[in-house]
Amino acid sequence: MSNTVTRFAPSPTGHLHIGGARTALFSWLLARRNNGKFVLRIEDTDQQRSTQEYTDAILDSMKWLGIDWDGELMYQSKRFDLYNTYIDQLLETGHAYWCDCTTEQVDAMREKAMLEKRKPKYDGSCREKNIGPGENRVVRFKAPLDGHTSFNDMIKGPIVVENTEMDDMILRRSDGTPTYNLAVVVDDHTMGVTEVLRGDDHVNNTPRQILIYKALGWDIPRFGHVPMILGPDKKKLSKRHGALSVMEYEKMGYLPEAVVNYLVRLGWSHGDQEIFSKEELIEFFDTEHLGNSPSVFDTKKLDWVNCEYIKAKAPAELIPGMRNFLPEGAEASDEYLEKIIPLLQPRATNYKEMADMTDFFLVSADKLEYDEKSVAKVFTPEALDHLKELTARIEADSEFTHDSLEAVHTGYLAEKELKFKAIGQPVRLAICGKVQSPGGLYDLMLVMGKAETLARMKRAATLA
């Protein structure tokens, strides 16, 4: 076990979205790759917006993706005492001060700054007031007024920010609760986090947090900021672009491995390789090959990756996933599904499609629905004659194998001097109820079995 410790720190104010899932994946991979620890922390200091339901949903999504974490799940809401200890320490060492400015006053300062074409900041008017605690007062960090703060981003390289760009951020709200920046620093330090991998939207927070680390006299971890995921219009991915949460992809019938593969490959590369097993991901992952520009989420490619996984799986492995999408009360034994699935694998994009393509297999001959238009068009008198004759010959075929069925059909065709076209559609329609279905004719028959095949063909003959 190395000393690498990474973390993922979602705030339970919504479902786990694909952007968050990807950063979680990167952090997890970095830890696993280095034989280190990956810890999970729930950032619920905003007690108004955080809910246990979302925490549970996030955890479910993590588990679905196969991202496991080490040690106890941590809740920031249970550590307020700890945060307050350090805020007090900052107060005592002169790195923080009490402030009684009202929200209105601060807003006015910001507006004024904007008008003067400066960055909107708190102007530090309470810095030297030396007021103590009191009703409606907050604790602010006393940021340095000169110099600069820099760090070497694992993804973006060196980043330097002038200290004058940062204002005196609030550490403790007037209701006594700690704010994000303070809590994050205390947590990452006390949890022994060595590399912080997080979303790009936190780059601006990093110098502020570094300032807190320094004020507390703590070692500073390495930081890496993962670029955003964009929608097709190159805007930050949002609900109007469609599915956002990991859960939705589960509901659409994607395989978790495929989602993981696609997400990791979005923004990270290992030469030309596209498909990675979990083991390969862990073996190859590195921060050097994380891209530093935002990437557009491409559903088409996700679909392709998902197809690759479906094709690569043993049929039996797909049964449980597919069952979730089978209609209520559908009767299908594992044995039957295992025979059907190979026909679906080269054709289906996801579990849902697999289930949809299976419909005609799961009803008995007398309940099979026939597509009316196709019946009218395909079941001509000649076609029905062929069907009846074929039915008799199949019935007489004691072998009922792919080869024997082929012999039956081609033999009949040769006798009558017909092309396959003459029987292709009629037979398919007879046994599937539609002219388009997955699988070759003989494969279809073999999957259904002789009795069912004959029953369907006989019923079809009575239709027109």
Add this chain to the structure above:
RNA sequence: GUCCCCAUCGUCUAGCCUGGCCCAGGACACCUGCCUUUCACGCAGGCGACAGGGGUUCAAAUCCCCUUGGGGACGCCA
């Protein structure tokens, strides 16, 4: 507005750090053909990019500068 970040095919990307092997490679998508009993799979091929402009250099996708474009952040949210 201010600050930070980013910029290779439509999209994901390799290459960039350690210039020449790159008139730029792979994948998705798209198009064409082959295979074929539907639909697919598969196979073969095609289309298609170094944002623009200056430098540095014998040589630049690779290094430097500017412009343009895009994104993010500026909260008693995280």
